[in-house]
Amino acid sequence: MIHDGKPRVFDVLAKAFAQEGVGTCFALLGDANMNWAVRLAESGCRMIYVRHEHCAVAAAMAYARKAGDVGVATVTCGPGVTQLTTALPAAVRARLPLVVFAGEAPLKSGWYNQELDQGPLVTATGAAYLRLHWPDRMPIAVRDAFLQARTERRPVVIGVPFDLQARAWEGLIKLPAPSHEVLPRTSPMPPNAEDAARAAQLVASARHVVVLAGLGAVEAAAGPACRALAAKTGGLLATTLPARGLFHDDPFCIGISGSFTPEVGLEYLKEADLVIAVGCSLAYHAGGGGQLWPKAKMLQVDIDPVAVNQGQEVARHHLRADARLGVEAITAALPARAAPWRNEAMAARIRDSKPDSAAFEIETGYLDPRDVVEALEASLPADWEMVNSGGHCSWFFAQMPSRPQEKFLTIREFGAIGNGISFAMGVAAARPDRTVVLFDGDGSLMMHIQELETIRRHGLRILIVVMNDGAYGSEIHKLRSEGMREDGAVFGYCDFAAIARGFGLSGRTVMDLAKLPDLVREFSESEGAAVWDFRVSDKVLSPTIRRAHPQPAKAP
Ligand SMILES: Cc1ncc(C[n+]2csc(CCOP(=O)(O)OP(=O)(O)O)c2C)c(N)n1
C-alpha cells in the first residue's frame, strides 16, 4: 500500500517531530509506531533502540534534564503503553517535559488484541494523553503537544491509531512554527520591593542562617547569589539532593540537606534559626519531614512559593521571585553583620569530617561501602558525568563532596529502583563526548540488566559501578530491625562482571580498593562500557536507616 509514492500520515507526523528539532528519540518498535519511527530516523534523528519501553521513557527523562530540552520516546500501542506506568509518574513528579509517540489500536477493526483504553491509564500517572484522530490537524497537534510538555513541565503521550497513520496524506503538507518559536518569551521575575525589604528584615533578625538551594536555584543560575547571601549573613550553605554539588567548593557548604545529610551537617542544621529555601519546593525529604531544623523559621524564595507541600506546612515567609533576583535583592537590602555564625573552625570541621563515622563489624573479604565511595571520589576523573540511582547504597554514593552539580544527576521523586541504567543512557545520549559513571545497587541494576545490550550496541560510554551487597539492602535492614526473616530480600552475590562479559562489555570484580587507579587507567584507555562489581558488606548501615529503623541489640 505504501508503494504508491504518496506520502502517508506517518510521514507527516514524523516531519512534525523533526520540525520540533527532535535530535534524539528513545524507541522500542511495534506495529503502531514503527513506520513513524523509520521516517523520524530518516530525517536525521538519532534513534536509541532500547530493550524495554520503560527504559525508553526513563532514558528520555534523564536526557530532558541534562539537555534542558523536551525528551522524546516512542512505544507501540497496548503492551508498549502499559510498560510506561512506572516511568510516567516518575517524570510527572520530577516535572520533566517529555513527548511520547504511542500508537493506538486500529479504528477500523471490530477487535484487536492489543486494544486498550490508553487515555485513563496514562492520565492516572499524571501525564497528559492526546488522541490524534483527525489527520489534517495532526501537525498542529504535535506542535501543541511539545508546547504543553514545555509549559506544564510534564510528559505528554500522543496516541495515533496505526491504520490512520498508514493512510495517504491528501493535499499539501503545511507545518506550523515549532513550539520553541511560539513560546512566550519571559524574563526572570524580579521580586516586589516591599516583599524583598520584609524578607531582608527577617534575615537580618536571624543569627544562624542556612541558605538551602534546590534545582530551581540551579536553573536560575542562582549559585553565586546564594553564596553571596550566605557570606553576608555569616551563615552556611546546603542543597537538596538533586542540586548537590552546587556549592561543592565553598568551605561553608554542609552538603545535602535531607535524608542524605552528612554527620556535621545534621549538627549545624539543628542550630539553624532561619532556613532560606531558594528555588526549592521544600519536598518532604528535603527537611527530613521538618525534623532536621527544629528551631528554624522558613523563608522560601521561589517563582511559585507554597505554604504546604507533600502534607506539611513548609514555609510561613515567602518571596515570590526568580531565585537569583530574589536572593540578590535580599542581599542588597541586608545590613552588614557584626557577629557571623561561620568561622574557620567550622570550615575545618566540614572539610575534615567523614560523612558518617559510625563503626561496624564487617566480615573479612568484603568492603565497607563508605571506603568504596571515598576511593571512587579520589580516583574517578573530574569530568565524568555521575548518575546516582536508588536503594540503600545511594546514601553512600551521594557523599562525594568534591563533585560539582553540573556533573550529577539523580531523579527519584517516585522512589522507584531500576532506573539507573536508563538514566545513564539518557545522560550518555545528551553528553555524547563524556564518560558517564552510574552508581547503582545490585537489585536496581538487575531490574533492567537487559539494557547492557543497548549500551553495547549503541557504543555508549558508560561505566557502571555496582554496590553489590547481594541483597535488597533497604529491605534487609528494615526486616532485621523488625526481627523478621530476611530471605525474600537476600539473593547472594551474583557475578556482574561475568554478566557484563556475556553482553560483550568488560567486567571486573573489585575486592581491593588499592587497584582502583589501575582500573580507572584501564577503562580510560579502552573503548565502550564496563561494569565494576564492588563486593560490599551488608553490615554497614546508612545513618538514615539507623535513625528510621534502629537495629535490635545483639544477644549477649
Ligand atoms: C520499582 C520498585 N520496586 C521495589 C522497590 C522497593 N525497594 C526499595 S530499595 C530496594 C532494594 C534495592 O536494592 P539494591 O539496588 O541492591 O540497593 P541496596 O538497597 O541493596 O543498596 C527495593 C526492592 C522500589 N523502591 N521500587
Ligand SMILES: [Mg+2]
Ligand atoms: Mg543491594
